[in-house]
Amino acid sequence: MVDLAAPGNYNAAMRVGIPRALLYFRYGRFWESFLSGLGAEVVVSRKTDKAMVQRGLGHVSSEVCLPVKIVAGHIAALRDEVDALWLPRMVWLEDELYACPKMIGICDIARMMLGHRVKLIAPSVKGNFMRAHFRAGLEVNPNPFRVARALSRARQLLAGPDAAPDFAAGEKRVALIGHFYNVEDDFVGAAVRSTFQEHGYRVCLKDQLPSRILRTRDEFSQRIRWVYERELYNAFRYMVDKVDGVCVLVSMGCGPDSLVAEFMREEARQKGVPFLQLVLDEHTGTAGLVTRVEAFAELAERRRLAQQAG
Ligand code: SF4
Incomplete structure (x- = not known):
């Protein structure tokens, strides 16, 4: 010592x-x-x-x-x-x-x-x-x-990414919106990510976006004073029209997450984009998470096919 x-x-x-x-x-x-x-x-x-x-x-x-x-x-x-x-x-x-x-x-x-x-x-x-x-x-x-x-x-x-990733037409995509410490800690986020990937989805993450998008100050985001919540909301706003569904990871007991997630849910509903909120704590079992993500992936797929047909 x-x-x-x-x-x-x-x-x-x-x-x-x-x-x-x-x-x-x-x-x-x-x-x-x-x-x-x-x-x-x-x-x-x-x-x-x-x-x-x-x-x-x-x-x-x-x-x-x-x-x-x-x-x-x-x-x-x-x-x-x-x-x-x-x-x-x-x-x-x-x-x-x-x-x-x-x-x-x-x-x-x-x-x-x-x-x-x-x-x-x-x-x-x-x-x-x-x-x-x-x-x-x-x-x-x-x-x-x-x-x-x-x-x-x-x-x-x-340094983060300089530019937003491509969102090519015809690709199956979901936005996984959650704090980097939830999404990137495998104990918390790996089962969700891998389940979407097994269903053929590209998983789009907040931290793949450049800071000029994440730190945007306009409309509602300007009123969010928590730095990492503003990033979540701005990532949601940027990706919601570019994906087949939005999955939000929320920590049980997190006031900021639960508040901002409600605004995301409402905006997704207005746009007709499938929305899934997963609330995580130490009792959350992987099997239950996977089941919910699989059901959501099917819902997002049905909407995608319906849009292609329409
Ligand atoms: S309360 Fe929410 S924002 Fe704060 S550390 Fe926990 S998960 Fe993160």
């Missing part, structure tokens, strides 16, 4: 843990590169599994959403393995778009879980993402030039 408080100990490789959960699915590659560039030994927790979720349940209220239970499990899995835990607190990003309170609060849960033995490095991002990371980088390596260089190299990994 490295004594982080002792001057001169920065040369020893600090083992810094990153939970493979929540914001990892947006910023993970950037964080890994940044911390490695600072000379840290980066430890990413293993993929989510049932045991990981069970472990998380013991540290958070049963009322919180599944992603927060999952990240608690990852923190518990890492705390005996590392000298420090890297868990940025995303408060608000540009345009004063906020993260949800549960996401902001996870750092306080982590602080309680880690006690005094493991250092928590939790840069508070309030508008200026890079400045917060620069300051936090100094906690890993006190050399500001090294921090600036590592940040400059790593930031290239933040």
